[in-house]
Amino acid sequence: MSETPRLKLHARLYCGDEIAMGPGKADLLDAIGREGSISAAARAMGMSYRRAWLLVDAMNRCWTEPLVETVAGGSHERGARLSTLGETVLQRYRALQDLLAKAESSEEYAFLKDGVRPEPLPSQSE
Numbered sequence: 001m002s003e004t005p006r007l008k009l010h011a012r013l014y015c016g017d018e019i020a021m022g023p024g025k026a027d028l029l030d031a032i033g034r035e036g037s038i039s040a041a042a043r044a045m046g047m048s049y050r051r052a053w054l055l056v057d058a059m060n061r062c063w064t065e066p067l068v069e070t071v072a073g074g075s076h077e078r079g080a081r082l083s084t085l086g087e088t089v090l091q092r093y094r095a096l097q098d099l100l101a102k103a104e105s106s107e108e109y110a111f112l113k114d115g116v117r118p119e120p121l122p123s124q125s126e
Contacts, residue, residue, distance in 0.1 A: 007113045009100040011093065015062035021093050028055055029082060029090045032068055037079035056080075063089065 012022040031041035042052035060066040067086030071078050
């Protein structure tokens with residue numbers, strides 16, 4: 001059974017070939033801000049600590065300043081938090097996502113959505 005065609009708009013910012021910010025990284029920043037650590041954020045999102053750490057490392061390498069600051073050691077202040085830049089990047093990225101969501105009511109969106117088939121035609125090479 002075919003579905004109605006859908007058009008999904010996603011904002012991804014690149015730093016070379018690396019994704020500096022995208023929907024998943026924004027969700028991870030939200031979780032780090034809420035949970036106070038990378039490991040707790042990873043658990044909350046159902047991903048491995050290693051995967052979360054690699055995403056944080058990529059973000060921190062792509063921006064002019066780190067988006068996530070970590071505090072190592074055994075004190076009660078250990079964990080992770082968003083830097084000032086991290087909070088600002090997350091806020092601005094979410095605002096950009098809101099703009100894209102509003103595009104769904106535009107003529108351009110409607111034209112593209114209406115022009116897409118529910119299923120592709122069979123390949124001519126088969």
